[in-house]
Amino acid sequence: MKKTYLLLFIIVGLFQQTSAKEGMWIPYLLEKINASDMQAMGMRITAEDIYNVNQPSLKDAIVFFGRGCTGEIVSDKGLLLTNHHCGYGQIQKHSTIDHDYLTDGFWAMNMAEELKNPNLSARILTSMSDVTAEVLDGITDAMSQNERNDIISENAKKIIEDLEPTKFHRVDVRAFYNGNQYILMEYNVFFDVRLVGAPPSNIGKFGGDTDNWMWPRHTGDFSVFRIYANAENKACEIADNNIPYKPKQHLKISLNGYKEGDFTFIFGYPGRTQEYIPARQVEYITQTMNPFKIDLRRKKLDIMSNAMNNDKKIRIQYSAKYAGVANGWKKWIGENTGIKGNNAIAEKQEMESSFTEWANDGHKEYATVIEEYNKLIEEKIPYEMAYTYFIEAGYYQDLIKYSYSYTALINTAADMDATDEEFNQKLQAFISSTDRFYKDFNIDVDLAIFKETVRAFHSFPYEGISTPKFVETINTKYNGNTDKYAEYVYSKSVFTSKEKLVKYLNKTNRKKISKLSKDPMYNHSFDAYATYINNISPVLSSFTNKTDSLQRIYMKGLIEFNSDKTLAADANSTLRIAYGKVQAFNPRDAVKYNYFTTLKGIMQKEDPDIYDYVVMPKLKALYNERDFGKYGDTDGSMHVCFIASNHTTGGNSGSPALNANGDLIGINFDRNWEGTMSDLNYDISRCRNIMLDIRYCLFIIDKYAGAGHLVEEMTFVE
Ligand code: ARG
Numbered sequence: 001m002k003k004t005y006l007l008l009f010i011i012v013g014l015f016q017q018t019s020a021k022e023g024m025w026i027p028y029l030l031e032k033i034n035a036s037d038m039q040a041m042g043m044r045i046t047a048e049d050i051y052n053v054n055q056p057s058l059k060d061a062i063v064f065f066g067r068g069c070t071g072e073i074v075s076d077k078g079l080l081l082t083n084h085h086c087g088y089g090q091i092q093k094h095s096t097i098d099h100d101y102l103t104d105g106f107w108a109m110n111m112a113e114e115l116k117n118p119n120l121s122a123r124i125l126t127s128m129s130d131v132t133a134e135v136l137d138g139i140t141d142a143m144s145q146n147e148r149n150d151i152i153s154e155n156a157k158k159i160i161e162d163l164e165p166t167k168f169h170r171v172d173v174r175a176f177y178n179g180n181q182y183i184l185m186e187y188n189v190f191f192d193v194r195l196v197g198a199p200p201s202n203i204g205k206f207g208g209d210t211d212n213w214m215w216p217r218h219t220g221d222f223s224v225f226r227i228y229a230n231a232e233n234k235a236c237e238i239a240d241n242n243i244p245y246k247p248k249q250h251l252k253i254s255l256n257g258y259k260e261g262d263f264t265f266i267f268g269y270p271g272r273t274q275e276y277i278p279a280r281q282v283e284y285i286t287q288t289m290n291p292f293k294i295d296l297r298r299k300k301l302d303i304m305s306n307a308m309n310n311d312k313k314i315r316i317q318y319s320a321k322y323a324g325v326a327n328g329w330k331k332w333i334g335e336n337t338g339i340k341g342n343n344a345i346a347e348k349q350e351m352e353s354s355f356t357e358w359a360n361d362g363h364k365e366y367a368t369v370i371e372e373y374n375k376l377i378e379e380k381i382p383y384e385m386a387y388t389y390f391i392e393a394g395y396y397q398d399l400i401k402y403s404y405s406y407t408a409l410i411n412t413a414a415d416m417d418a419t420d421e422e423f424n425q426k427l428q429a430f431i432s433s434t435d436r437f438y439k440d441f442n443i444d445v446d447l448a449i450f451k452e453t454v455r456a457f458h459s460f461p462y463e464g465i466s467t468p469k470f471v472e473t474i475n476t477k478y479n480g481n482t483d484k485y486a487e488y489v490y491s492k493s494v495f496t497s498k499e500k501l502v503k504y505l506n507k508t509n510r511k512k513i514s515k516l517s518k519d520p521m522y523n524h525s526f527d528a529y530a531t532y533i534n535n536i537s538p539v540l541s542s543f544t545n546k547t548d549s550l551q552r553i554y555m556k557g558l559i560e561f562n563s564d565k566t567l568a569a570d571a572n573s574t575l576r577i578a579y580g581k582v583q584a585f586n587p588r589d590a591v592k593y594n595y596f597t598t599l600k601g602i603m604q605k606e607d608p609d610i611y612d613y614v615v616m617p618k619l620k621a622l623y624n625e626r627d628f629g630k631y632g633d634t635d636g637s638m639h640v641c642f643i644a645s646n647h648t649t650g651g652n653s654g655s656p657a658l659n660a661n662g663d664l665i666g667i668n669f670d671r672n673w674e675g676t677m678s679d680l681n682y683d684i685s686r687c688r689n690i691m692l693d694i695r696y697c698l699f700i701i702d703k704y705a706g707a708g709h710l711v712e713e714m715t716f717v718e
């Protein structure tokens with residue numbers, strides 16, 4: 001207990017002046033840690049304007065959107081802005097060949113036309129507070145990580161239960177600084193979030209995957225949603241008679257733009273960073289894991305893009321899947337280049353040597369932590385790689401994942417406690433799931449990808465890890481020929497077409513369903529999952545415990561070792577603030593990139609033969625007539641995107657970019673390629689976040705799409 005308080009003291013006591021701008025900061029600690037620094041950099045509002053639990057503050061307008069993006073509320077009728085790529089899944093789900101909202105865009109001209117989205121939610125933080133002492137109550141240093149985890153989850157459970165969580169009132173206790181600090185968070189969770197508008201892809205995704213992760217950028221990456229609540233303005237399920245949610249506060253918009261050097265901040269939900277892991281782990285990530293993933297994903301992308309270029313239906317079916325695969329693929333390439341270019345591994349090693357020297361000199365509890373950690377990393381690498389193979393070659397393959405989901409049906413049939421009625425209901429649910437799954441499924445594309453994943457699985461060196469059964473089958477029955485095996489699976493399985501599967505399911509019953517486990521596709525998935533569940537996952541989780549323990553001790557040591565500055569906690573999908581300045585940069589020798597782009601650049605990139613670079617005649621006409629309305633810059637141009645030195649990561653997409661007064665000037669959506677290593681090693685000279693200029697967003701809504709009624713809902717500052 002004493003130790004716990006000491007540590008709290010260390011963390012809270014460490015709040016000296018911050019000078020580095022790197023980091024994603026915790027809203028309720030802003031006043032203590034960052035406010036004076038932010039003000040010195042130009043901010044004109046207070047920490048309380050940003051985060052306050054008693055009064056409306058900016059935080060009331062910030063939303064955790066969907067499965068991992070951010071959004072912001074911009075009207076008193078719950079109107080929400082996020083990225084086009086964050087709403088992409090929803091836009092895609094509402095799209096068909098006849099209503100191709102991906103290609104043509106979508107605009108609800110009144111509330112009745114807004115489209116409901118099952119499976120989409122919006123979460124708004126209501127409060128956060130430190131609960132470290134309560135969570136660590138009863139913990140001693142002598143405990144194993146397992147014992148520690150048990151007590152922590154017991155304590156956290158108590159704290160959470162006392163607050164009576166419901167589906168609409170979410171309560172989390174989350175670890176910060178790798179388990180050195182715990183923070184309690186409460187949220188309202190809204191389940192009625194409707195699609196209001198989306199620009200056509202050649203605006204919202206202009207430049208597509210070619211320009212993705214790159215600056216200079218010209219992507220109009222936004223989409224518009226609206227949060228609905230019940231008659232009491234409370235979070236609820238989707239219902240026709242719900243009304244637009246009235247937030248405690250919505251963001252005001254500034255059309256005044258920015259200049260180089262202006263203060264900005266990003267308020268949102270960064271997902272995951274690993275700034276404090278050892279050099280050896282960074283080396284493993286960039287030199288072993290990333291190359292495998294990059295290679296397999298490149299193969300998947302080639303298969304999809306060939307098919308998409310030749311067939312409009314396949315383009316719609318695979319656009320969201322393609323974007324997902326491509327996004328990671330390109331990011332990791334950038335990450336590897338950045339880590340190398342920055343000499344990050346050697347620098348980390350050097351820092352680790354000084355750390356150990358410091359530890360030996362009066363901080364003995366940290367003297368062996370790096371050595372032990374490095375040993376552990378060597379031991380766990382084969383399992384981490386096996387896991388990576390499973391995820392990339394198994395889990396991320398449509399038919400493997402889908403066919404495996406039928407395990408739940410087979411298990412229900414065998415479950416003595418389940419009634420026939422329960423089984424039949426489940427069976428019906430699986431029958432209707434076929435509509436959703438096969439809408440976006442093409443057998444040729446899927447088989448080609450399956451072949452690549454089987455090849456990858458087959459090539460994995462299973463030393464010490466038991467091999468999936470199908471790998472033996474390939475060796476004994478197919479002479480090692482993975483393609484022949486794949487073709488056999490697809491020729492015999494009922495999963496390869498909706499018709500076959502539905503026919504099968506309509507004829508089956510509780511007694512017969514176990515036969516499905518003989519289906520070669522199901523069998524394949526089952527083997528892949530079984531290897532993971534039985535042989536990889538248990539070993540990995542014992543490693544995870546050891547890693548967590550060493551990382552927690554190492555992190556605590558790093559905080560003490562760096563006692564002259566405040567280290568920001570790694571991102572963990574909780575609400576954070578990153579701040580910096582609008583700033584140009586030099587990506588390489590003799591090259592300087594300006595800090596904003598304009599519509600002129602879109603006209604320069606235009607190529608009518610490439611889907612991602614098509615420019616619609618209407619946009620061209622507006623450009624030619626310089627008809628920018630109130631959205632043009634004083635320099636006479638239409639700004640499209642801009643960059644700043646805010647430390648952001650995945651999850652920050654859709655986050656508001658705010659100026660010194662806390663007014664909305666942009667929507668964050670990406671980073672520069674030279675800087676994607678920032679998740680492992682942030683460097684202000686190379687790393688920029690990329691934002692859509694709010695003026696371009698409104699120009700598209702108002703002048704291009706003619707949806708000015710949405711702009712009228714918003715509040716503008718002078
Ligand atoms: N790179 C951005 C982020 O990580 C945008 C991704 C979506 N765009 C795309 N072309 N795939 O999410």
Ligand code: ASP
Nearest residue numbers: 649650651652653670671
């Ligand atoms: N594009 C990312 C996102 O979707 C943001 C980033 O990684 O910079 O959250």
